[in-house]
Amino acid sequence: MTNPVPMAEVWRGPLLESLHLGHAVVCNAKGEIVRSWGDPNAVIYPRSSAKMIQALPLITSGAAAKYGLTSEQLALACASHNGAEIHTSRVNTWLEQLSLSDDDLRCGPQMPNDIPARNDLIKTDNSPCQVHNNCSGKHAGFLTLSQHLGAGPDYIDIDHPVQQACRDAFEQVTGETSPGYGIDGCSAPNFATSVVGLARSMAWLASAADRSGRDAEAAQQLVAAMTAHPELVAGETRACTNLMRAMNGKVAIKTGAEAVFIAILPEQKLGVALKITDGATRASECAIASILVGLGVLDPDHPSTKLYRYAPLVNRRNVNCGDIRPSAELLA
Template identity: 60%
Template sequence: MSTPVPLTEIWRGQIIESLHYGHALICDEKGEIVECWGDPDAVVYPRSSAKMIQALPLIESGAADAFGLTTEHLALACASHQGAAVHTDRVRDWITGLGYIDNDFRCGPQMPQDRAAFNELIKTDGSPCQVHNNCSGKHAGFMTVSKHLGGGADYIDPDHPAQKACFAAFEEVTGEPSPGFAPDGCSAPNSITTMRGMGRAMGWFASAVEGKDSRHTAAVRLVQAMIEHPLLVAGEKRACTELMRACSEPVALKTGAEGYFVAIAPTRKRGIALKITDGSTRAANCTIAALLVRIGVLDPEHPSSRRFMNAPIRNRRKIEIGQIKPVDALLS
């Protein structure tokens, strides 16, 4: 049984009121573990943190170039966006260009997290569409691959050629067979792996070399697209977007549901994977910020750092009564 360790503390006054446990590791370009906290062999669903892996067939198959996809499309294929107009307009145009409509999605509708988009739907008594789903960019990527390969309409079926390509890519870059999968929140299959497997995959992405082969080239293009368009990867005030903007050198960041987070640091040739075992987003955000500081790509005093790491906790009168902070072991 895997044994998680403390990663994020929630202080109120002079004592730790809550403590978030988890697993985290940093891997190098060879997939070797440089540092580890918790159990590297813990079995996990990486959830949306695996989107850049699932997007590899979009480029490798030739679909991206065949349909003239830009870096914006590639960033959206890796995104968990918040349904702002900057996201939904682009995804809607993307599927329209493929000859599809919203009903062709298989991700399901979701109320947008973006406040302006949310308020607009409420004011007009509107209902969310599937394009508002935070995974609609990933699904547009699947639809593009399906159209290119001549696959059927049910592109999330595990036996669909688009998903078979994703499964193959997932096992190859994690360097281990996946024991299975389950439907993600958007209904697409999400493969199981270990913490070590995801760290190995992120280290590989960080060291990919354009032109070495089709997979390396695909990895470089996806990472560069995420770095070029941090707003499209998540959205304003989201940890992925804010921390990518705050880093002192290019870094691609991707969150996943239930407390997962990964980072790809190409200049350092380092990959990071972490999982908070209670699924806490606040703890995942704090821990990833601390690990970015640890590898030297983020200033701990940057305003965006302070939003997630060593962030003040305020009560309803805006009085500071505590703090969210990483455990000392992450920074010492």
């Protein structure tokens, strides 16, 4: 990646201790760049920030309607959840609806990030299941689409009809031919795109109400599901959940591994994408909060905003030692 710019600073006392560089783009409904930092054409893996794109074929194929999927299930299809009971119970019910089980998932087991769920596994000497994987909702969506298409069980294979449908949707909404793919942490293909391509896709989702057709309806359903159920998209203590609540359901945001973040702003018909080059989540959370403040959709004084923007660095004795703040470039 060339020409990244400072996006988040870590200050300890009077000294700038660490500096995180990155790229970010804001696009309008026409796919035009409204604002950018760094290199808009930097090619990245969107990782989990693109889950709502991967969920588009679930609706456009007719699978969601056939199986009567609820807005909660659509939110889980877009989620990187904590593995809390509110997540796993719903995914298990979804699998039962398909007459499937945990064994049919292909995402792999993961120790839940939710502390009560993790403690429960430890106390009962149980191992995590695949349903605890933060991507299990997305994979339940893949299984639903696979059943609808009458396709085989290995829905994560690049040549499987499910992944072909995901690639077609991805290239449609980014407006780019993907240069390739990598295998994500959940074993599904993750298609590469430019930062501007990812922002363009989010603006496409944000402006769906201005269009007609099955694609536009699917986009609106997914964004509405995310904003209606922020606790399912991530979970308690998570930036996605906290910041969507702070914006009163008017904006959908989604993180991805290695410090990717997106935002979908339907009222402004804008899409945002950012990537911190060193993969630091603390920096991507600070940067997305700062961009949303700059766009006028996030209150800088909201308690949730302050968790990520000018977030205090507190040591083990609860002494405030410094903060994580947006760079001057991001504030300009």
